[in-house]
Amino acid sequence: MAIEEVRRKACEMLEERLTALQEFSIEIPDKEADAIHSVKQAVDYILAQPDVPQPHLMASSSGLTRRRGGGGGVTGNGEDESSRVSSPAPKRNDDRTPETSYESSENGHKIAFDPRDISENAERSKQPKLTLMEEIILMGLKDKQGYLSFWNDNISYALRGCIVIELAFRGRVSMQKDSNRRRFPLADRVIEVIDDTLTGEVLLDEALKMMKSSEKMSVNSWIDLMSGETWNLMKIGYQLKQVRERLCKGLVDKGILRTEKKNFLLFDMATHPVADGGAKEEIRRRVRNVLTNRTVVLPGSQFLPEELEFRVLRTITMVCAAYAANVLENALTTLGHEARERAFAQVDELLAEYSQYPFAKRQGGSQGIGANLGQLITDEVNGSKDKELQLEVNQHMVRILFNKALISLSQVVAACLSVFTRLDSLL
Numbered sequence: 104m105a106i107e108e109v110r111r112k113a114c115e116m117l118e119e120r121l122t123a124l125q126e127f128s129i130e131i132p133d134k135e136a137d138a139i140h141s142v143k144q145a146v147d148y149i150l151a152q153p154d155v156p157q158p159h160l161m162a163s164s165s166g167l168t169r170r171r172g173g174g175g176g177v178t179g180n181g182e183d184e185s186s187r188v189s190s191p192a193p194k195r196n197d198d199r200t201p202e203t204s205y206e207s208s209e210n211g212h213k214i215a216f217d218p219r220d221i222s223e224n225a226e227r228s229k230q231p232k233l234t235l236m237e238e239i240i241l242m243g244l245k246d247k248q249g250y251l252s253f254w255n256d257n258i259s260y261a262l263r264g265c266i267v268i269e270l271a272f273r274g275r276v277s278m279q280k281d282s283n284r285r286r287f288p289l290a291d292r293v294i295e296v297i298d299d300t301l302t303g304e305v306l307l308d309e310a311l312k313m314m315k316s317s318e319k320m321s322v323n324s325w326i327d328l329m330s331g332e333t334w335n336l337m338k339i340g341y342q343l344k345q346v347r348e349r350l351c352k353g354l355v356d357k358g359i360l361r362t363e364k365k366n367f368l369l370f371d372m373a374t375h376p377v378a379d380g381g382a383k384e385e386i387r388r389r390v391r392n393v394l395t396n397r398t399v400v401l402p403g404s405q406f407l408p409e410e411l412e413f414r415v416l417r418t419i420t421m422v423c424a425a426y427a428a429n430v431l432e433n434a435l436t437t438l439g440h441e442a443r444e445r446a447f448a449q450v451d452e453l454l455a456e457y458s459q460y461p462f463a464k465r466q467g468g469s470q471g472i473g474a475n476l477g478q479l480i481t482d483e484v485n486g487s488k489d490k491e492l493q494l495e496v497n498q499h500m501v502r503i504l505f506n507k508a509l510i511s512l513s514q515v516v517a518a519c520l521s522v523f524t525r526l527d528s529l530l
Contacts, residue, residue, distance in 0.1 A: 110136065113145040230273065231417075232357065232406050233382065234304060235265040238421050240350045241359065241383050242390075243430035249363060249374030251347065252429075257526050261428035262346050263329040264519045266310050267294070267322060268420055272413060274298055275311055277511035278518075279319060289460060289518035290323040306349060313341060322518040351375040359383075382406060386421075390434040393422050393453075394446035399473050413512070415479045419453055420516055426450045427523035449473065458520035460513055 131139075131148070139145050233241070243251050243258055251258065270276045279293040296315045301308045310329065320328070327333055331342035352375075354360040359382045360375040377383055385406050393399055401418060403409035411417070425431040431450065435443050449472045456462060462480070 110139055113139060230302075231408065231411055233354075233359075234307070235269045235272075235417070235421055235424060236262050236306065236346075236350055237354055237357075237359075238386055239265060239424055239428050239430060240347060241354060241377075242386055242425050242433055243428065244351075244360070244375065244377065246377045246380070246383070249360070249365075249376035250372070255429050258428040258430060259346065260326065260330050260332075260526065261424050261523060262350070263326045263343065264427070264522055265424050266306060266329065266343075267325060268424070268516055268519045269304075269307060270302075270311060270314075271512050271515035272417060273302055273307070274512075275300070275302070275307075276314065276515065278514045288521065289514055290521045291321045292514070292518065293319045293321050294325065294515060294518075295319050305353070306343065306346065309343065317341070322515065323522055326519070326522055348373075387434040387437075389418055390422055390425065390431070391438070391446075393418060393473060393476075394435070394449045395438070395442060395472065397471055397473070398475050399479065413483060415476065415483055416513075416516065419457055419476070419480075420520070422450055423454045423457065423520050423523060426454060427526050445472070454520060454524060458517055458524050460510075460517040462513065462517070 135148065139148060239258070239262060240251075243255065245251075267276065275296060275298050276294050277297050279295045281293065284292050294314075296311065299311060299315050302311070314325070328338055328341035329343045331339065333339065333341075351360060352362075355362055355375060359377070359379045361378040363374050363376060364371050365374050366372075385404055389401065389407065392401065399415075401407060401414060407414055407418070422431070425434070426447075431447075432443070435446050438446065453473075453476075462477075
């Protein structure tokens with residue numbers, strides 16, 4: 104079996120090399136073919152044949168053949184049909200999308216590309232430039248020093264929660280429809296993968312593949328496992344490694360940060376100072392807008408496009424996640440002491456209201472800040488619903504399906520925020 108495999112690979116590699124110059128055809132008798140065990144032996148045999156023209160080989164499109172003895176029909180030109188067998192070719196799975204495709208350019212040359220890149224680009228065009236995790240990490244980074252506070256233990260856990268929320272916003276995961284688990288708290292309900300299409304974001308895709316290939320678990324369990332907080336040695340492999348460093352490198356690729364190396368006493372450490380201050384300032388403005396203004400207005404930008412779905416809910420989630428990660432104060436440095444205290448009181452109320460489902464309805468809370476937030480979320484939900492209804496013929500079924508998807512998204516967001524409320528820094 105091994106000899107046949109070596110012989111087959113030898114024939115294939117020889118055919119690929121020689122057809123690069125010119126198509127050829129050559130017959131190898133069985134007796135001599137059995138003595139060939141490597142590519143070098145096959146090449147030496149062919150070049151030693153007197154009937155092989157040099158430097159060109161005979162032109163034919165039949166490919167490598169070997170002579171078979173006896174039997175078989177005879178073709179019109181007198182050849183034994185069974186004596187000519189084409190070299191085996193690797194089987195192709197027609198169900199798979201080709202990994203490489205070609206398109207013709209203006210000068211007639213073919214350009215190779217991966218079709219998966221197109222789907223990833225289409226995915227990115229529908230999403231904001233920065234993910235929730237990147238916004239949190241950017242808010243926590245020191246602008247000039249380029250590193251996070253060494254005393255911040257909560258940011259790693261909060262980032263794992265943001266991964267689950269981001270997957271829910273992108274329609275990849277949802278709450279499992281199990282009536283038996285409705286009596287459990289949201290954080291203890293099971294989530295499942297409903298769309299395993301890659302997002303183009305490395306961390307999100309890694310988490311998505313892990314969720315797809317493993318047993319279904321609750322929101323709380325997934326955040327714990329991805330954070331490495333488990334005593335089960337069989338599940339230690341679920342931990343996502345070097346999340347903060349990988350997020351920073353992603354921001355470097357997007358032009359938001361740059362990489363430098365600094366010496367800390369006995370060792371060197373890579374740091375990532377801010378290169379594009381506009382991105383971080385836009386996040387700070389959005390945070391202050393939600394936490395200090397009575398009427399919240401979120402202007403469109405490349406980091407929060409006008410056409411983005413659930414942009415208000417995404418912003419509220421980002422603010423609550425930043426609070427849980429102990430980085431929210433970095434966005435409130437320009438405020439006075441009393442204004443900061445009111446902002447923290449406001450985010451406390453937001454976290455309490457949006458960590459349950461249905462979301463609590465309120466009119467500006469106890470301080471009258473963000474009085475229109477509830478209406479904004481209702482409007483964007485209805486706007487997205489109308490947008491979906493226009494794309495389908497059966498409006499009734501679309502309304503039912505979309506409402507279920509929206510409920511599931513809201514439940515996942517509320518479940519993750521409820522996990523954040525249990526962090527020690529917020530108790």
